[in-house]
Amino acid sequence: MIKLFDTAISDTVPMVFSPDETIGMYVCGATVYGPPHVGHGRFALVYDILWRYLEYSGYKVIFASNVTDIDDKIIDRANREGRSWRSLAAESEEQWWRNMELLNVRKPHHTPHATDYIDQMIESIVKLEEKGYAYRLDDGVYMEVGRLSSYGLLAHQNLDTLRSGARVSVDQSKHSPLDFALWKAAKPGEPTWGSPFGAGRPGWHTECVVMASSLLGDDFVLHGGGLDLCFPHHENERAQAQALSINFARHWIHNGLVEVGGQKMSKSLGNYITLEEMFHEHNPSAYRLLVLQSSYRSPIEVTADLMNDAEKALERINALSRRLDDIQNSTSYDDLQLSEAMSGIDIDEKRHNFVNMMDDDFNTSSATALLFTSLRQANTLLDHHDVVSGYRLGKFVVEAFIMLGIGNLASTEAIDPKALAIVEARDAARLSRDFAKADELKSQIELLGYRVEDSTDGTKLRKIN
RNA sequence: GGCGGCGUGGCCGAGUGGCUUAGGCAAGGGCCUGCAAAGCCCUGUACCCCAGUUCGAUUCUGGGCGCCGCCUCCA
The missing domain is CATH 3.40.50.620 (HUPs)
Known part of the structure; x- marks a missing residue:
């Protein structure tokens, strides 16, 4: 009701x-x-x-x-x-x-x-x-x-x-x-x-x-x-x-x-x-997030500072979304679908709570708080290599945000081939432990507008807005 | 003047009669990393003021102060 x-x-x-x-x-x-x-x-x-x-x-x-x-x-x-x-x-x-x-x-x-x-x-x-x-x-x-x-x-x-x-x-x-x-x-x-x-x-x-x-x-x-x-x-x-x-x-x-x-x-x-x-x-989605984080009936201020805050929060959602995409694109994804979750996190219960909050005069503020808590939990699970639980919980979070209209989570923009070439050179330099050169190459990549993220499954680039 | 609403920690912002550390951002400390980034862990600062009800009030009642909206076109 x-x-x-x-x-x-x-x-x-x-x-x-x-x-x-x-x-x-x-x-x-x-x-x-x-x-x-x-x-x-x-x-x-x-x-x-x-x-x-x-x-x-x-x-x-x-x-x-x-x-x-x-x-x-x-x-x-x-x-x-x-x-x-x-x-x-x-x-x-x-x-x-x-x-x-x-x-x-x-x-x-x-x-x-x-x-x-x-x-x-x-x-x-x-x-x-x-x-x-x-x-x-x-x-x-x-x-x-x-x-x-x-x-x-x-x-x-x-x-x-x-x-x-x-x-x-x-x-x-x-x-x-x-x-x-x-x-x-x-x-x-x-x-x-x-x-x-x-x-x-x-x-x-x-x-x-x-x-x-x-x-x-x-x-x-x-x-x-x-x-x-x-x-x-x-x-x-x-x-x-x-x-x-x-x-x-x-x-x-x-x-x-x-x-x-x-x-x-x-x-x-x-x-x-x-x-x-x-x-x-500012990112238009950040404005939506700002609106979601307050009650629809309250007056709100929309300042540059608040928009910046919202953009940072939005970036957390984006980061999780990218993380899930990487899992989905990985070779072990099919096995993962069949595996049992290790943790006892009850996603149905979370969804139930989410719905109860929204049903209560569209309490988007509480509902997004629940999503952010779940987002942290999903990241923790993934950090602890419980990929099945983390993936499923993360999926719940991202899909709920998409349902609320927080869109464009995955960047579809192609990455500059020049940057990709430098990444390759940097990876080689890192492998030979020439870190001075690696850092030099990293700043070149940043000049092209990308942030470098090293991870266990390869080096990733992310567009800086 | 009338009516409606609001006052929560550094900022934004939910919520509740007695452990929610709500959540986001910021700050401090750590873990991870060659360094970062991302991520995670830990930490601090609250409930405008004054009475009352209550065993107990940030939450209920009354008063005060402050702020906003509407009474004219306005999302």
Whole structure:
């Protein structure tokens, strides 16, 4: 049984779904108007890990995450740069997927674009009008929040307290400052679509409700997003769904934000690092490991120091992976398959514990701790020549990390033949105990970008990053 | 002002009413090595402050201090 922290309930609850049910999962995705930053990378990683784990647990998942390709910010920036909003959105989206690929974030089954769902959104707004939940003003169609019984569930406040905290609305004609735009009337120079309420474009909240329910149905399991979307965005999605009498998400989950010096990383604050900037200095897999080592709900800092630490930890996984590959490529591998393990290490029990940790609100921090402990044990076993036990335990560790998306463990890059030639010369020098020459040759190899590792089964080279 | 959350050893970060030395990184000492690298072993430094509940609290309750998020677009 998987338990998760449900924002609507403010508690950890069993995830509700039947075992043969396909788990519908919707996460608010990117608004494509610029390069994605480290904060965007985190939410993408969090839900990618969650998705991978649900599948590992044997469940069928259908995952949808939207691409908001029409929005104030896209229009503003396109206008500023004197280009079309379509080309800006298309280019930014391409950049988004490129970055996701580097993070080893799998593309969701569905990546709906807001502009492809305008008709359905209009239908949805018409229904809301018919039911009396919407009203028209000069600048658009608004949702009458006061008519809903459970508005404020995700914000954990009622309408009155929310209303008293609301800043004075620019638009005084709204019935309540909390009422939000379902449809924004056309302004000069903006892209528009025709509708029964005049030319304009849909509001952000409308997009997600319509796309989520058309792709996943009226009753799906999980709705996720960044903690900063909890209110008002998710609240307003829920409001519309409720007004339309659809069940919508059974569970709401929110990931913690990335902070910089204790403050939220955001485009508006300008304190962000783009993913591309990060990848320039660090291994993208190290970022995933950093995310895995903390709780998905906590805020995290992502500094160069922490990334360096994560890279070192990642290197330990890589080293074990290489060690296992060497065993697999060795001549005695077939015999090894048939041999009995000497130690009494119970891998099934470890897997069981791993699963229990992950089932407990996706406790990746404890789960990776278990993997690192096992990693050390595997190395110890291999050091002590219990190859069978060590290999099997090591395999468990590496496969679990791969399942969590820590990929690219084995370098497939061919080694520079020049370096290989020097290695041969160095081996000869070592054999004749000419260590001065051997050391000289070693530094030549290092200049070519490789680290030398002597071992009982030959000299190995490893690329220095 | 309202609501939600957080404060763990040098740094990051799980967790628990009474031995988890959680884990990662860093530091010190060793083993291995021609020297290294990789790996392994050992070691130290904790639970914001003050009360209370309890035989016992880092973990529960109350108060304080500090920090963060949301209440406006934001992953």
